[in-house]
Amino acid sequence: MPKQKKKKAPNQEPTHSQVMRWAVEGVNGNIESQIKYTNYWKNAWNKYSYEPGSTMIHEKDYQPMNCCLCGKEMVSIHDTHNPAPLTPRTYAKEALEQNLPHRCCGECNATRVNPARTEGLPKGSVLIDMLEFPLTSVHVSQGKGFG
Ligand SMILES: [Zn+2]
Numbered sequence: 001m002p003k004q005k006k007k008k009a010p011n012q013e014p015t016h017s018q019v020m021r022w023a024v025e026g027v028n029g030n031i032e033s034q035i036k037y038t039n040y041w042k043n044a045w046n047k048y049s050y051e052p053g054s055t056m057i058h059e060k061d062y063q064p065m066n067c068c069l070c071g072k073e074m075v076s077i078h079d080t081h082n083p084a085p086l087t088p089r090t091y092a093k094e095a096l097e098q099n100l101p102h103r104c105c106g107e108c109n110a111t112r113v114n115p116a117r118t119e120g121l122p123k124g125s126v127l128i129d130m131l132e133f134p135l136t137s138v139h140v141s142q143g144k145g146f147g
Contacts, residue, residue, distance in 0.1 A: 014040060042078060055091035063096065067105035069112060074105050081109035085116055 014022075019040055025033035042059070049056040062077035068087060074080045082090055083104040090102035104113060 045078070049093075055093050057092045057096050061096065062092070065095070065101070065103060067103070067108055068101050069104045069108040072105050072107070074103065079106050080104070081106065081113060083108070083113050086113055 014036075019037065022033040022037035022040070026037050045056055046058050048054050049058040049061075057077060059077045062080075064073060064075050065080070066073050068083060077092060080092060080095075080103040082092075083102055084090070086104075087102040088100075090100050092103065094100055095103050
């Protein structure tokens with residue numbers, strides 16, 4: 001892939017189309033795009049964690065916990081997911097502040113939670129974790145409720 005000629009200012013937010021381009025390139029195996037896409041969402045997550053009413057927590061506030069579905073230790077906030085509908089809906093902030101056990105790992109999210117969530121959605125719908133490459137399909141964002 002050719003390098004971009006213009007460098008973006010460090011604090012400039014990428015456009016939606018840029019982010020979607022990284023997603024598509026990442027799905028097609030472009031490692032650089034995968035990293036950019038993942039970092040974009042991690043930054044967005046951390047930024048959103050400071051907003052009033054946020055259901056997310058900053059990655060530095062995360063206290064490692066075990067997956068409530070398989071027991072695996074989740075070392076990063078970005079490895080944890082809301083397991084609903086398999087458990088009560090639990091966002092990262094609720095789990096931290098109320099000491100709730102209901103968070104699951106990326107693997108359980110992909111293999112157990114997402115299939116449960118796609119039941120009842122139009123045929124062909126695919127849910128994909130925005131923070132987990134490599135993947136083979138197109139991502140469907142969970143919006144601000146993600147986390
Ligand atoms: Zn798990």
